[in-house]
Amino acid sequence: MPSENSLVRFVDIQKSYDGDALVVKNLNLDVAKGEFLTMLGPSGSGKTTCLMMLAGFEPATHGEIFLNEHPINRVPPHKRGIGMVFQNYALFPHMTVAENLAFPLEVRNIDKSEREQRVNRALDMVQLGAFGDRRPAQLSGGQAQRVAVARSLVFDPDLVLMDEPLGALDKNLREQMQYEIKHIHENLGLTVVYVTHDQSEALTMSNRIAVFDDGIIQQCDPPPVLYEEPNNAFVAGFIGENNRFVGKVVEEDGDVVKVEVDNNVGTVIAKKVNVGGIGSRSTLSLRPERVTVNPEPGSLPNIFSGLAEELIYLGDHIRTRFTVLGHDDFIVKIPNSAVHAHLKEGDTVNIGWNAEDCRALDPSD
Amino acid sequence: MSTAPATIDGPLLTADGVPLKASLEKSLRRSKLRALLLVAPPLLFLIFLFVIPIGNMLTRSVDDKLINNVLPQTFEAFEAWDKESEPSEAMFEALYNDLKSAEKTDIGKASVRMNYALPGWRSLVKRTARKIKKMEPPYKEAFVKADDRWLDNTYWLSLGIMKDKRTLGYYWNAIDRTYDFDKNVIHQPDERKVYNLLWWRTILVSILVTIACLILAYPVAYLLATLPMRISNLLMICVLMPFWTSLLVRIVAWMIMLQQNGVVNDTLVAAGIISDDNRLAMMYNFNGTIIVMTQILLPFMILPIYSVMKTIPPSLMKAAQNLGATPTLAFIRVYMPQTIPGIGAGCILVFIVAIGYYITPELVGGKDGRLIGNMVAYHMQRSLNWGLAAAMGTILLGVILLFYWVYDKIIGIDNMKMG
Ligand SMILES: Nc1ncnc2c1ncn2[C@@H]1O[C@H](COP(=O)(O)OP(=O)(O)O)[C@@H](O)[C@H]1O
Ligand SMILES: [Mg+2]
Numbered sequence: 001m002p003s004e005n006s007l008v009r010f011v012d013i014q015k016s017y018d019g020d021a022l023v024v025k026n027l028n029l030d031v032a033k034g035e036f037l038t039m040l041g042p043s044g045s046g047k048t049t050c051l052m053m054l055a056g057f058e059p060a061t062h063g064e065i066f067l068n069e070h071p072i073n074r075v076p077p078h079k080r081g082i083g084m085v086f087q088n089y090a091l092f093p094h095m096t097v098a099e100n101l102a103f104p105l106e107v108r109n110i111d112k113s114e115r116e117q118r119v120n121r122a123l124d125m126v127q128l129g130a131f132g133d134r135r136p137a138q139l140s141g142g143q144a145q146r147v148a149v150a151r152s153l154v155f156d157p158d159l160v161l162m163d164e165p166l167g168a169l170d171k172n173l174r175e176q177m178q179y180e181i182k183h184i185h186e187n188l189g190l191t192v193v194y195v196t197h198d199q200s201e202a203l204t205m206s207n208r209i210a211v212f213d214d215g216i217i218q219q220c221d222p223p224p225v226l227y228e229e230p231n232n233a234f235v236a237g238f239i240g241e242n243n244r245f246v247g248k249v250v251e252e253d254g255d256v257v258k259v260e261v262d263n264n265v266g267t268v269i270a271k272k273v274n275v276g277g278i279g280s281r282s283t284l285s286l287r288p289e290r291v292t293v294n295p296e297p298g299s300l301p302n303i304f305s306g307l308a309e310e311l312i313y314l315g316d317h318i319r320t321r322f323t324v325l326g327h328d329d330f331i332v333k334i335p336n337s338a339v340h341a342h343l344k345e346g347d348t349v350n351i352g353w354n355a356e357d358c359r360a361l362d363p364s365d
Numbered sequence: 366m367s368t369a370p371a372t373i374d375g376p377l378l379t380a381d382g383v384p385l386k387a388s389l390e391k392s393l394r395r396s397k398l399r400a401l402l403l404v405a406p407p408l409l410f411l412i413f414l415f416v417i418p419i420g421n422m423l424t425r426s427v428d429d430k431l432i433n434n435v436l437p438q439t440f441e442a443f444e445a446w447d448k449e450s451e452p453s454e455a456m457f458e459a460l461y462n463d464l465k466s467a468e469k470t471d472i473g474k475a476s477v478r479m480n481y482a483l484p485g486w487r488s489l490v491k492r493t494a495r496k497i498k499k500m501e502p503p504y505k506e507a508f509v510k511a512d513d514r515w516l517d518n519t520y521w522l523s524l525g526i527m528k529d530k531r532t533l534g535y536y537w538n539a540i541d542r543t544y545d546f547d548k549n550v551i552h553q554p555d556e557r558k559v560y561n562l563l564w565w566r567t568i569l570v571s572i573l574v575t576i577a578c579l580i581l582a583y584p585v586a587y588l589l590a591t592l593p594m595r596i597s598n599l600l601m602i603c604v605l606m607p608f609w610t611s612l613l614v615r616i617v618a619w620m621i622m623l624q625q626n627g628v629v630n631d632t633l634v635a636a637g638i639i640s641d642d643n644r645l646a647m648m649y650n651f652n653g654t655i656i657v658m659t660q661i662l663l664p665f666m667i668l669p670i671y672s673v674m675k676t677i678p679p680s681l682m683k684a685a686q687n688l689g690a691t692p693t694l695a696f697i698r699v700y701m702p703q704t705i706p707g708i709g710a711g712c713i714l715v716f717i718v719a720i721g722y723y724i725t726p727e728l729v730g731g732k733d734g735r736l737i738g739n740m741v742a743y744h745m746q747r748s749l750n751w752g753l754a755a756a757m758g759t760i761l762l763g764v765i766l767l768f769y770w771v772y773d774k775i776i777g778i779d780n781m782k783m784g
Binding site: 055056057076077078080081082083084086087088090091092093094103104107108151155 | 678680681683684685686687688689690691692694695698699702703
């Protein structure tokens with residue numbers, strides 16, 4: 001969807017390092033002005049490579065990248081004016097925090113008084129006003145991270161790239177930084193391209209998530225769409241938890257299909273999303289929270305009996321593993337409330353789900 | 366509140382009533398002993414190969430005991446002498462007694478020492494000692510009969526230089542100074558001045574070689590640290606190759622390359638760049654020393670710089686460019702400052718090795734490429750003036766420590782990274 005307000009546009013980008021294998025295969029992606037776009041994918045899926053091509057450190061093997069509608073393939077990194085937070089922060093160890101921040105202003109020949117002013121403003125923004133004289137080695141991980149963010153913003157770029165900036169932090173700090181980065185993004189009206197392999201991070205922060213696998217964008221959508229309506233088995237599996245059955249389509253009626261699960265264990269009614277006609281194979285994907293235990297008979301199109309194998313108490317819900325339709329890894333999240341059944345291991349109960357909640361996707365592997 | 370009130374005032378006790386301190390000490394004794402055993406071998410190694418030899422060198426450089434032990438009576442009689450009148454019979458008798466009772470080898474050694482104070486002593490003592498058995502009093506006449514130089518007061522006067530058991534004379538000699546007979550420090554006569562020139566030349570060569578190594582090593586180290594593994598390994602082998610080749614082989618190779626009829630000159634002549642009778646003098650002189658020492662010491666510069674560069678994350682250069690610096694500016698502002706510890710270590714290493722270098726100047730230095738190290742070797746092996754050699758060695762050590770101190774002041778030893 002090329003539009004006038006897209007800031008970055010990848011057009012037919014391909015990248016190979018060794019001439020044998022494509023690390024990025026035919027990437028087409030638009031990033032709108034002011035958008036927080038996250039590239040999410042397993043390690044090695046080509047996310048960093050995309051970011052490096054955008055920052056100018058790796059040439060694209062094929063295709064063109066546009067920034068503000070200008071092709072930038074031939075623009076060297078120092079002329080692109082893109083801010084970047086590196087994976088391990090890349091702070092200059094021989095300079096103080098303030099000198100680190102002043103560096104981009106110095107190379108732009110901004111005079112001293114304004115430089116100081118902007119450095120202080122950037123430090124205040126990340127709540128490190130008193131740390132200007134420290135060396136990077138004297139900072140904690142979280143502080144170094146903030147300095148890196150401040151440095152990427154101090155020269156007022158329109159676009160900031162972040163490559164797994166929170167990967168090295170512990171969980172609490174990571175969550176706090178997620179909010180801080182998000183707020184900075186909103187307050188400054190920045191465009192951010194963010195890389196992570198952590199799905200919850202991506203879901204928390206992004207306007208849109210591009211799910212990468214094997215050098216291809218599998219799906220690029222806002223977080224709720226991605227979670228509720230995954231387009232294929234990889235996305236369904238990568239984002240959130242899901243129960244899967246693999247089988248063959250035996251009946252088709254509008255956007256509802258009947259899929260016979262392998263080994264003749266039963267037939268499931270599902271929503272047709274990404275699957276061929278009768279006879280084609282399909283992966284069924286079903287979120288654990290969309291399963292009902294002990295449904296009224298006849299209230300749901302899919303009702304099967306399940307054997308409770310394992311219960312894990314998690315406070316607000318009880319995570320229960322059932323054997324259903326011959327699969328012993330069927331997970332159900334039972335809310336911890338008075339109206340819900342209290343199961344024991346070894347109980348056999350009926351469980352069921354709606355056809356819309358069970359998505360018939362492409363056959364994975 | 367009611368438990369163990371005794372521990373409040375008195376020393377802390379363990380459960381069985383032993384004072385805590387004693388108990389702790391006992392438990393630590395074992396581990397201390399083990400630690401001691403572990404450091405013992407390197408400590409012994411250090412003592413035998415470092416502390417003792419250097420201590421020995423230091424003592425030797427100021428030692429003047431031998432002559433005082435061989436000629437005790439002579440020096441006593443010398444002290445009684447007014448240094449103006451004719452040497453008295455008593456002085457000759459004392460000398461006679463000393464020469465007669467001393468071991469022959471000791472007399473030889475002493476005469477060598479006396480010869481440093483005044484040339485001529487050696488032959489004088491030798492000739493006299495040969496006839497000492499047949500001498501009868503009056504000894505003065507007998508001595509003069511043995512060698513008429515005994516009439517010359519200067520020999521007696523020169524004993525003043527040697528009368529103390531410790532002397533700084535070797536140090537003064539090492540910097541072209543000497544004692545007059547009253548032990549005042551004076552300049553050597555011009556024709557005997559050799560060492561100061563050599564000292565300055567040694568320092569100059571060391572500095573030039575260090576600079577040349579730095580200029581050559583920096584780009585190589587950079588390539589080593591940044592090229593892909595496969596190529597950089599190959600390059601590393603090339604850097605280390607000289608280490609696996611005999612020093613002499615390398616020097617000879619340079620001789621073949623650089624001498625008057627060597628490969629380089631032949632090529633230049635053949636190419637018409639220089640004429641046949643203008644062949645460049647690149648060997649057996651100052652240039653030869655510089656060229657060959659630079660080549661030999663290059664790895665000592667490359668390796669520390671490389672090992673520091675290897676630790677600089679490539680993302681820093683990227684970050685600098687991303688922030689708007691041109692590649693050149695990024696290199697100067699971000700990369701180079703971080704290599705300073707490696708540069709410092711390399712420079713110190715090369716300088717220290719260069720300042721004491723001796724084999725290369727010996728072989729390719731010719732006359733104006735000789736360094737102080739060659740003089741140390743000469744006095745150790747040829748002239749056997751170990752006192753002077755030791756004094757020169759000590760001065761060398763001092764110069765190195767001085768440079769080390771300067772380095773520490775400017776860059777800081779803590780910053781040094783050997784790799
Ligand atoms: N400089 C490089 N040279 C060769 N191959 C590389 C280089 N950088 C990355 N790769 C390869 O490209 C693939 C994608 O890497 P990357 O973009 O870093 O993935 P991600 O950031 O998603 O983990 C990986 O298989 C990796 O081995
Ligand atoms: Mg990556």
